[in-house]
Amino acid sequence: MQPSVAPPAAERRPVTSEHHGRTRVDDYxxxxxxxxxxVTAYLEAENAYTQERTAHLADxxxxxxxxxxxxxxxTDLSVPTRNRGYWYYGRSxxxxxxxxSCRVPVTDPDDWTPPKPAEDCAPDQPALPGEELxxxxxxxxxxxxxxxxxxxxxxxxxxxxxxSTDVVGDERYTIRVLDLxxxxxxxxxxxxxxGGATWDRAGEHLYYTTVDQSWxxxxxxxxxxxxxxxxxxxxxxxxxxxxxxGVGRSRSDRFIIIASGSKVTSEYRxxxxxxxxxxxxxxxxxxxxxxxxLDHAVVGGRDVFLVLHNHSGPDFELGTAPIAPTAPExxxxxxxxxxxxxxxxxxxxxxxxxxxxxSEGLTQxxxxxxxxxxxxxxxxxxxxxxxxxxxxxxxxxxNQPTVRLGYTTMAVPSSVYDFDVRTRELTLLRRAPVxxxxxxxxYEEHRLWAIADDGERVPIxxxxxxxxxxxxxxxxxxxxxxxxxxxxDPYFSVARLSLLDRGAAFAIAHVRGGGxxxxxxxxxxxLLRKKNTFSDFVACARHLVATxxxxxxxxxxxxxxxxxxxxxxxxxxxxxxxxxxxxxxxxVDILTSMLDxxxxxxxxxxxEWGNPEEDPEVxxxxxxxxxxxxxxxxxxxxxxxxTSLNDTRVLYVExxxxxxxxxxxxxxxxxxxxxxxxxxxxxxxxxxxxxWHDRAFTLAWILDRMGLADAVAAPSGGPVxxxx
Numbered sequence: 001m002q003p004s005v006a007p008p009a010a011e012r013r014p015v016t017s018e019h020h021g022r023t024r025v026d027d028y029x030x031x032x033x034x035x036x037x038x039v040t041a042y043l044e045a046e047n048a049y050t051q052e053r054t055a056h057l058a059d060x061x062x063x064x065x066x067x068x069x070x071x072x073x074x075t076d077l078s079v080p081t082r083n084r085g086y087w088y089y090g091r092s093x094x095x096x097x098x099x100x101s102c103r104v105p106v107t108d109p110d111d112w113t114p115p116k117p118a119e120d121c122a123p124d125q126p127a128l129p130g131e132e133l134x135x136x137x138x139x140x141x142x143x144x145x146x147x148x149x150x151x152x153x154x155x156x157x158x159x160x161x162x163x164s165t166d167v168v169g170d171e172r173y174t175i176r177v178l179d180l181x182x183x184x185x186x187x188x189x190x191x192x193x194x195g196g197a198t199w200d201r202a203g204e205h206l207y208y209t210t211v212d213q214s215w216x217x218x219x220x221x222x223x224x225x226x227x228x229x230x231x232x233x234x235x236x237x238x239x240x241x242x243x244x245x246g247v248g249r250s251r252s253d254r255f256i257i258i259a260s261g262s263k264v265t266s267e268y269r270x271x272x273x274x275x276x277x278x279x280x281x282x283x284x285x286x287x288x289x290x291x292x293x294l295d296h297a298v299v300g301g302r303d304v305f306l307v308l309h310n311h312s313g314p315d316f317e318l319g320t321a322p323i324a325p326t327a328p329e330x331x332x333x334x335x336x337x338x339x340x341x342x343x344x345x346x347x348x349x350x351x352x353x354x355x356x357x358x359s360e361g362l363t364q365x366x367x368x369x370x371x372x373x374x375x376x377x378x379x380x381x382x383x384x385x386x387x388x389x390x391x392x393x394x395x396x397x398x399n400q401p402t403v404r405l406g407y408t409t410m411a412v413p414s415s416v417y418d419f420d421v422r423t424r425e426l427t428l429l430r431r432a433p434v435x436x437x438x439x440x441x442x443y444e445e446h447r448l449w450a451i452a453d454d455g456e457r458v459p460i461x462x463x464x465x466x467x468x469x470x471x472x473x474x475x476x477x478x479x480x481x482x483x484x485x486x487x488x489d490p491y492f493s494v495a496r497l498s499l500l501d502r503g504a505a506f507a508i509a510h511v512r513g514g515g516x517x518x519x520x521x522x523x524x525x526x527l528l529r530k531k532n533t534f535s536d537f538v539a540c541a542r543h544l545v546a547t548x549x550x551x552x553x554x555x556x557x558x559x560x561x562x563x564x565x566x567x568x569x570x571x572x573x574x575x576x577x578x579x580x581x582x583x584x585x586x587x588v589d590i591l592t593s594m595l596d597x598x599x600x601x602x603x604x605x606x607x608e609w610g611n612p613e614e615d616p617e618v619x620x621x622x623x624x625x626x627x628x629x630x631x632x633x634x635x636x637x638x639x640x641x642x643t644s645l646n647d648t649r650v651l652y653v654e655x656x657x658x659x660x661x662x663x664x665x666x667x668x669x670x671x672x673x674x675x676x677x678x679x680x681x682x683x684x685x686x687x688x689x690x691x692w693h694d695r696a697f698t699l700a701w702i703l704d705r706m707g708l709a710d711a712v713a714a715p716s717g718g719p720v721x722x723x724x
Contacts, residue, residue, distance in 0.1 A: 151196020
């Protein structure tokens with residue numbers, strides 16, 4: 001379809017810079033002036049052009065939104081979680097964006113079975129006897145275009161609720177304290193916070209984190225209840241620009257723990273509630289390359305710190321240490337390092353430990369039962385599916401005998417289980433309802449392996465409607481991320497069914513830079529090996545074509561944030577391999593960002609990408625793959641770039657500049673679309689209905705690229721969709 005209006009053309013205003021004897025010309029840096037009327041006008045013109053180019057998809061967007069809504073139980077209740085004397089849960093209500101948080105008292109202290117709500121509970125009725133409303137999120141969001149709850153935490157005695165909100169999208173939250181008995185707010189108000197707040201054991205103080213001008217979490221504060229923010233005590237200031245800080249309380253309630261960490265180095269401080277006069281002490285001083293985490297446990301009748309660390313090997317070891325500052329050489333192995341198993345996290349309870357680990361690309365939960373002499377049993381919680389994701393859920397009680405866990409596959413909706421450590425029984429408490437007769441058996445899931453350019457085997461997780469491939473290749477989405485050792489594990493999506501039920505497949509490329517296959521998988525996709533991420537993704541695309549899953553013309557690539565960098569890179573490197581590309585909040589102007597230490601997150605990112613300002617080799621390497629710098633006069637697949645004006649992580653200007661250069665340089669620049677959400681942050685719009693509309697827009701564009709815009713979605717239990 002030819003556009004009826006000409007695409008916007010950003011004016012070229014060249015800015016020249018010199019680094020290491022290299023000259024770089026940037027024509028569109030002027031778009032960084034966020035408050036400039038001409039920048040706003042340009043972004044709005046791009047939005048109007050995108051609406052014009054996608055106007056023929058309006059009815060499809062509406063159908064997809066209604067499909068998502070029809071599959072969702074809009075008035076619902078989460079599985080209650082027990083904490084001290086209450087069961088806590090969330091409620092959602094038909095027609096409302098955000099829902100509410102509630103609690104009911106525990107009636108039998110020996111019964112760990114969560115209470116079940118009444119069937120078809122009306123929105124204006126209690127879901128459980130004795131229900132107490134904690135927060136009405138829709139009331140808090142009223143009058144705001146954007147709303148986000150940063151965190152909420154009930155005081156140890158259960159009487160006060162500290163919660164934080166952001167109504168702009170810039171992730172600067174305001175903490176307030178609600179008296180749950182009177183429903184009145186205390187005078188305490190703390191602004192400019194990132195995330196939520198942590199109570200001390202006595203319920204007299206709140207600990208919280210603030211950021212510096214480059215949006216780095218650098219300060220931990222202690223607020224005394226009933227005082228002004230100006231009187232708050234600065235507990236810790238992290239002056240190294242590579243390090244972030246955070247604060248929390250151990251599950252045992254005994255310790256307040258401050259974590260400082262860069263991408264490759266850790267340092268922890270602890271405050272013992274049993275010895276508060278000792279103040280915060282450093283557990284183990286930072287050493288370059290040494291990463292560790294800290295928790296409190298009782299092992300063999302002794303109070304110890306659990307230390308998950310890489311001192312003994314890159315895939316981490318679990319050790320113990322005394323409650324005192326200790327060197328790595330003195331940590332005693334509990335689970336020795338194993339190069340075939342990446343230990344990722346550990347949760348400590350009075351009678352057992354829960355270890356989060358992964359092996360052969362799959363997540364695992366490992367239970368260590370504790371006896372009087374230490375570990376008495378060591379085993380995995382077993383599941384049957386070929387491809388799945390499992391993880392620990394909400395488990396706030398140190399003395400609880402059960403482990404709440406979450407489980408999903410690409411076809412099985414998110415499921416909540418309790419594992420009883422006493423009996424080793426696994427009980428399904430809830431599987432997220434998918435209305436309309438959804439049956440996971442109508443879909444097939446597979447683990448595929450592509451061969452990368454250097455011979456590395458790259459895993460792919462894929463799902464489609466059962467029988468979809470009987471007639472040959474199918475349209476497909478290939479999703480990727482590949483950074484920060486973040487693993488894109490298989491997951492279920494209600495919205496994705498609008499693709500699958502029209503005959504498409506959805507695949508995740510588990511490329512290097514992620515953590516799916518252990519620490520080496522991450523190390524092989526960062527710094528001066530970053531290009532492995534891009535070549536892995538292209539190898540996955542070619543594998544799907546070579547094995548008959550799809551064709552290049554009907555294969556749409558998708559990624560967001562650092563995955564958006566991946567999209568920009570593969571668009572330059574293999575444009576003929578894809579029929580369309582979706583780049584969400586894409587980090588595509590990486591060279592500009594990494595050259596400016598004043599921008600948000602730049603210094604903390606040196607360990608991920610390198611420092612091109614100081615190192616000419618890093619400069620040349622980033623310049624060789626940076627999407628914005630490598631736009632060429634070739635035909636690109638149609639591109640949909642999506643961003644948010646108030647994003648503080650990947651600034652809107654990156655996709656704006658990228659689209660401007662693509663528009664001016666590519667042989668088909670008019671096929672590049674930019675959609676800017678003018679009142680949202682890095683995560684996009686807020687509210688579930690808004691997010692459904694947002695995803696429906698993207699899915700409609702994807703289906704159009706696949707040639708499925710006119711396809712009729714298959715009914716539950718019916719045959720694969722066909723074009724109308």
